[in-house]
Amino acid sequence: MRFGIIGTGTVGRTLAAKLISLGHEVTLGSRTKDNTAANEWADRSGPYGHAGTFAEAAESGEIVINATGGTVSVQALTLAGAERLAGKVLIDVSNPLVFSPTGEVSLDPVNTDSVGERIQREFPEARVVKALNTLTAPLMVDPGRVPGEHNVFIAGEDPEAKAAVRAVLVEFGWPEAAVLDLGGIQAARGTEMLMPFWLRLMNHFGHTDFNYSIKTAE
Amino acid sequence: MRFGIIGTGTVGRTLAAKLISLGHEVTLGSRTKDNTAANEWADRSGPYGHAGTFAEAAESGEIVINATGGTVSVQALTLAGAERLAGKVLIDVSNPLVFSPTGEVSLDPVNTDSVGERIQREFPEARVVKALNTLTAPLMVDPGRVPGEHNVFIAGEDPEAKAAVRAVLVEFGWPEAAVLDLGGIQAARGTEMLMPFWLRLMNHFGHTDFNYSIKTAE
Numbered sequence: 001m002r003f004g005i006i007g008t009g010t011v012g013r014t015l016a017a018k019l020i021s022l023g024h025e026v027t028l029g030s031r032t033k034d035n036t037a038a039n040e041w042a043d044r045s046g047p048y049g050h051a052g053t054f055a056e057a058a059e060s061g062e063i064v065i066n067a068t069g070g071t072v073s074v075q076a077l078t079l080a081g082a083e084r085l086a087g088k089v090l091i092d093v094s095n096p097l098v099f100s101p102t103g104e105v106s107l108d109p110v111n112t113d114s115v116g117e118r119i120q121r122e123f124p125e126a127r128v129v130k131a132l133n134t135l136t137a138p139l140m141v142d143p144g145r146v147p148g149e150h151n152v153f154i155a156g157e158d159p160e161a162k163a164a165v166r167a168v169l170v171e172f173g174w175p176e177a178a179v180l181d182l183g184g185i186q187a188a189r190g191t192e193m194l195m196p197f198w199l200r201l202m203n204h205f206g207h208t209d210f211n212y213s214i215k216t217a218e
Numbered sequence: 219m220r221f222g223i224i225g226t227g228t229v230g231r232t233l234a235a236k237l238i239s240l241g242h243e244v245t246l247g248s249r250t251k252d253n254t255a256a257n258e259w260a261d262r263s264g265p266y267g268h269a270g271t272f273a274e275a276a277e278s279g280e281i282v283i284n285a286t287g288g289t290v291s292v293q294a295l296t297l298a299g300a301e302r303l304a305g306k307v308l309i310d311v312s313n314p315l316v317f318s319p320t321g322e323v324s325l326d327p328v329n330t331d332s333v334g335e336r337i338q339r340e341f342p343e344a345r346v347v348k349a350l351n352t353l354t355a356p357l358m359v360d361p362g363r364v365p366g367e368h369n370v371f372i373a374g375e376d377p378e379a380k381a382a383v384r385a386v387l388v389e390f391g392w393p394e395a396a397v398l399d400l401g402g403i404q405a406a407r408g409t410e411m412l413m414p415f416w417l418r419l420m421n422h423f424g425h426t427d428f429n430y431s432i433k434t435a436e
Contacts, residue, residue, distance in 0.1 A: 104330075106329045106330050107329055110328065110329045111324045111325055111328045111329065111414075112322075112324050145435055146433050146434060146435050147433070147435070148433050149433075150431075150433045155418075180419075180422055181422065182415075182418040182419070182421075182422055183418060183421060183422070187418045189414050190414040190415035190416075190417070190418045191415060193411040193412070193414050193415060194411070194412065194415055196329075196407050196408040196411050197400075197408035197409060197411060197412055198408075199408070200373075200400040200401060200405045200408045201398075201400070201432060203400075203401060204398055204399065204400055204401070205434055205436070207434075207435070207436070209434060209435035209436070210432055210433060210434040210435070211432075211433055212430055212431070212432065212433075213368075213430075213431040213432070213433045214419060214428055214429075214430065214431070215364050215365070215366050215367075215368045215428060215429055215430075215431045216364060216423055216425075216427060216428040217363055217364050217365070217425070217427035217428070218423070218425070218427070
């Protein structure tokens with residue numbers, strides 16, 4: 001399948017490399033055509049790895065992944081072009097982290113809105129699925145880094161789109177039962193608001209190789 | 219030990235009953251002296267269970283527990299009296315849930331503040347520990363309702379106070395290793411902001427007998 005990834009940071013490149021290793025074709029999209037990280041990634045990635053603009057990534061992808069920072073995601077996807085996202089599964093991996101000058105981290109939007117909802121509102125023809133925004137990039141594509149059973153979460157309005165994302169997650173190595181469907185895109189508020197807790201856990205453990213396992217009585 | 223519980227809702231009464239069963243003395247404090255739920259609870263609870271005002275509960279408790287709704291906690295604790303909280307361990311179990319007319323749930327405060335921090339600011343001589351606000355009341359005092367290993371979280375500025383709360387949690391049945399210390403009281407932002415996620419999990423599972431187990435690579 002052809003994937004277009006919007007954003008060339010750690011998350012974008014980690015997902016891109018995994019998708020290539022699974023035999024998919026990937027265009028890693030950056031704001032400008034001369035992005036060094038993206039071009040070097042494409043050079044290293046064989047015939048199925050390409051670098052391009054946000055628009056080129058969105059155009060080529062059958063599934064598009066938003067791997068930009070949540071505070072700039074709508075802007076980046078606008079550059080990608082609403083018409084190139086229409087009808088497509090759009091996996092939103094972002095978190096809207098805002099870093100204050102004193103090092104405090106907060107979220108914007110938060111509480112009564114989320115990046116996931118905002119993207120779905122701004123691009124109503126895209127089939128947005130919030131996913132993978134609750135864990136560190138290496139773990140997204142290699143769940144076995146953390147032993148035992150632990151979970152990833154999906155949210156979105158379109159059941160077929162969620163099924164497609166679930167299939168991608170299973171390709172990444174997530175057991176089918178580890179993928180919990182939290183409902184409509186408004187549930188993105190819930191997973192985005194995990195970030196402040198996640199940051200405290202990172203401080204507690206001193207690393208990022210951890211994840212949530214939801215234990216139930218049944 | 220003597221506990222004063224501020225708030226007579228499900229959380230307050232559940233904690234009170236468990237503390238009595240463990241041999242502690244409990245005053246369940248309500249806004250007014252003629253609170254039916256509190257008086258009935260005291261009548262049922264033998265010689266170590268008492269009903270009283272917020273002030274009487276705070277006065278009698280060596281450890282005080284805030285089990286009011288997070289949006290009214292500062293007001294309730296003001297009625298309890300700053301002088302009666304001074305120097306005491308104050309366990310804050312609250313979440314600042316706000317219900318909109320359409321049934322949407324949000325938090326206030328959130329993101330750049332929390333109830334835990336607000337209480338510590340308003341009552342600087344109290345030794346506030348945020349704890350137990352991440353799970354349903356029956357599970358707080360009976361972790362075995364959910365099989366396997368899962369976690370509770372503490373946050374606060376005073377190490378001795380956190381040690382005292384840890385001891386209470388161990389009395390409740392939590393394994394020592396299940397209690398994760400997330401740092402200072404600002405970490406209350408992290409645990410309070412779990413609530414929107416928790417509500418989606420409740421919808422997903424159709425019950426509240428679930429909890430977070432943090433899995434790590436080490």
